[in-house]
Amino acid sequence: MTNIIMAGVGGQGVLLACRVLMEAAFYSNYDVKESEIHGMAQRGGSVEAHVRFGSDVASPLIPNAAADFIVSFELCEAVRKLDYLGKHGVLFVNNEKVIPSSVQAGLAEYPEALDTWLDNNVPNVHLLDTLQARKDIGSKRCLNILMLGALSNRLDIPEENWLSAIRELVKPKYVDTNIDAFNYGRSCTA
Amino acid sequence: MNKRIMMGNEAVARGTYEAGCHVAAGYPGTPSTEILEALSRNAPDVKSQWSPNEKVALEVAFGSALAGARALATMKHVGVNVAADPLFTFSYTGVNGGLVIISADDPGQWSSQNEQDNRNYARHAKVPMLEPSSPDEARRFVKQAFQLSEDYDRPVLVKVPTRIAHSRAIVAEEEVCTRELKRFQRDPQKYVMIPIHGRQRHIVIEEKQTELANVSDHTALNRVEWGDTKQGIVTDSVAYQYVKEVAPEASVLKLGMVWPLPRETIQDFAAGVDGLIVVEELDPFIENEIRAMGIPVAHGKDVIPNCGELTPDIVAQALNKPRAENHIPACPETLPPRPPRLCKGCPHAPIFTALKELDLNVIGDIGCYTLAALAPYNAMHTQACMGASVGMHFGMEKASPQMAENSVAVIGDSTFVHSGITPLIDIVYNQGTGTVIILDNRTTAMTGHQEHPATGVTLSGEATHALDIPKICEATGVQRVFTVDPFEEEDLKGLIQTEVETREPSIIVVNRPCLLK
Numbered sequence A: 001m002t003n004i005i006m007a008g009v010g011g012q013g014v015l016l017a018c019r020v021l022m023e024a025a026f027y028s029n030y031d032v033k034e035s036e037i038h039g040m041a042q043r044g045g046s047v048e049a050h051v052r053f054g055s056d057v058a059s060p061l062i063p064n065a066a067a068d069f070i071v072s073f074e075l076c077e078a079v080r081k082l083d084y085l086g087k088h089g090v091l092f093v094n095n096e097k098v099i100p101s102s103v104q105a106g107l108a109e110y111p112e113a114l115d116t117w118l119d120n121n122v123p124n125v126h127l128l129d130t131l132q133a134r135k136d137i138g139s140k141r142c143l144n145i146l147m148l149g150a151l152s153n154r155l156d157i158p159e160e161n162w163l164s165a166i167r168e169l170v171k172p173k174y175v176d177t178n179i180d181a182f183n184y185g186r187s188c189t190a
Numbered sequence B: 001m002n003k004r005i006m007m008g009n010e011a012v013a014r015g016t017y018e019a020g021c022h023v024a025a026g027y028p029g030t031p032s033t034e035i036l037e038a039l040s041r042n043a044p045d046v047k048s049q050w051s052p053n054e055k056v057a058l059e060v061a062f063g064s065a066l067a068g069a070r071a072l073a074t075m076k077h078v079g080v081n082v083a084a085d086p087l088f089t090f091s092y093t094g095v096n097g098g099l100v101i102i103s104a105d106d107p108g109q110w111s112s113q114n115e116q117d118n119r120n121y122a123r124h125a126k127v128p129m130l131e132p133s134s135p136d137e138a139r140r141f142v143k144q145a146f147q148l149s150e151d152y153d154r155p156v157l158v159k160v161p162t163r164i165a166h167s168r169a170i171v172a173e174e175e176v177c178t179r180e181l182k183r184f185q186r187d188p189q190k191y192v193m194i195p196i197h198g199r200q201r202h203i204v205i206e207e208k209q210t211e212l213a214n215v216s217d218h219t220a221l222n223r224v225e226w227g228d229t230k231q232g233i234v235t236d237s238v239a240y241q242y243v244k245e246v247a248p249e250a251s252v253l254k255l256g257m258v259w260p261l262p263r264e265t266i267q268d269f270a271a272g273v274d275g276l277i278v279v280e281e282l283d284p285f286i287e288n289e290i291r292a293m294g295i296p297v298a299h300g301k302d303v304i305p306n307c308g309e310l311t312p313d314i315v316a317q318a319l320n321k322p323r324a325e326n327h328i329p330a331c332p333e334t335l336p337p338r339p340p341r342l343c344k345g346c347p348h349a350p351i352f353t354a355l356k357e358l359d360l361n362v363i364g365d366i367g368c369y370t371l372a373a374l375a376p377y378n379a380m381h382t383q384a385c386m387g388a389s390v391g392m393h394f395g396m397e398k399a400s401p402q403m404a405e406n407s408v409a410v411i412g413d414s415t416f417v418h419s420g421i422t423p424l425i426d427i428v429y430n431q432g433t434g435t436v437i438i439l440d441n442r443t444t445a446m447t448g449h450q451e452h453p454a455t456g457v458t459l460s461g462e463a464t465h466a467l468d469i470p471k472i473c474e475a476t477g478v479q480r481v482f483t484v485d486p487f488e489e490e491d492l493k494g495l496i497q498t499e500v501e502t503r504e505p506s507i508i509v510v511n512r513p514c515l516l517k
């Protein structure tokens, strides 16, 4: 069984990434389940989804300290999810801050140097600098598929199934950019 | 058989389609909304529609069922409160074609004002309830619910919680049936619930409950999975999956039909194990029923919380199963909360800026605009259920007349149409003087931008008559009806202040489409 927590902020495309991941796992003949909370996803709240695949998946939720991977699209959201990370789990995190409204309103502070803290305290962590990558690819909106590319090296899912899943679920005119993003992410963790 | 990944709600829609359903009606509400959206997208032969509220949706579905169709009504758990009146009496009349009602519950209150447990409605209204534990079961159970409804002449409730409705999994696609309409036959003793008929029907439905209890004892919807007999776990819905996750070796009675409960099956199961433990979300519904049967229960709500949703970890702890330890040190930093907020440029924003500056009591309602209760606005002071703002505001004025001058009611367009018009009639009828602000962003934004009767577009995207909100306010008898554009109006504060002070009821319709629409 492979357990993956996907985390981020509304508007970052976390849920589309989940669907592509599930589809790729499905093409690879795994049983697969996901659970997501998206009540207010469009309003800038935290987004969390659980994706599990293997021979037979019961619970749609991943137990505490049982995630093989956490893929976080945002720094602070990564820290929020760390209880899920299993003993040999790997964290992929986009090294970027999305400032919450609580900070904008002056009611809270965004801690400095969360990236350094993660680097020092999480045994297996990949901090990904995606801003430059997205400039190179020429699209801001492919963060989600780029993150999947980074994850993909560690999963037992053939590359062609990833590409088919992207073609199936991404709008046709964005497919090429997203395949570039996928390959870029893949090269970051190869 | 084709298989695809589907969201639980899409699976409910698929099951409805496969069952040969003719008509589906609902009102949006998380986590139920995607059912009708999927039906309208994928099953154009089913006549699907948004109704103004859940009561109307259920009445439309019931009418279709009487006309001999298979009909579906969808709503979130609190929607069943709105539809409860027809539900309880449709239980007496019975149906003709199959009638299935989806109750999408929200344990954990991910996007709801409460976390009521709607299994109680099945017992209270004396209506059977099925509870799938996965998206594919949701598809199959909906089909069985239609069959059960027709076979026993009962409306049937199907409960899907957030963790099934908004969960994705592999779902099979089976053949889509087409069904002939049955005939409507006049039968006043069955369909006209005057007391003399109702008393007879009450007897009939009690007999049906006995018959259905027998069905519950023999249906494959309820099944025992024998394993270790030291402990027998009785469970339902998604809790079953958590039990399988953490105690795959245990003996389990999986209940797919929770009302009526299968007494003999439970008795036999209890006899085969050393003790029963009931694992269920929220209320001790199954637990109390089993105890009432005189069957001992070793553990239930003493180890399983009655607030919030269950998780594999909570179930593991209750069953004394080992749990993995956290091994990453706690981060010493305080993380900033990330609540949802009004979007940049939201047309609701200027009103709340004005209300905050005026320092009025804001008697609020439910929708995106409820986010104004949070920082930075902090400009909403009550919110209970849909439509409540208008009546509550009037009640405050009745108790303390000066409250009409330091308070306003604020309600969204979809919510106004849902249940804000009747209390407005009350204000005029009983000579109130309050001010109601209607935030008309021409959509049901909070639940993902559904159409409603005032948008002029149907669920399937067809153009239709658009309810004229200012006109309907005038028709209630309100003389002072103003329509403003929140981005153009230069003196919003002045307008609100004047209307609040005027000793006459007034309406301010704030008209500007949602940015995201």
Ligand SMILES: Cc1ncc(C[n+]2csc(CCOP(=O)(O)OP(=O)(O)O)c2C)c(N)n1
Binding pocket: B027, B028, B029, B030, B054, B076, B078, B079, B082, B112, B113, B366, B367, B368, B369, B386, B411, B412, B413, B414, B415, B416, B439, B441, B443, B444, B445, B446, B447
């Ligand atoms: C009885 C009931 N049905 C449905 C819901 C879900 N729900 C909450 S607010 C809302 C409508 C929001 O639309 P509107 O009033 O137009 O405000 P907007 O979100 O567009 O600002 C819905 C459908 C609910 N809470 N209660």
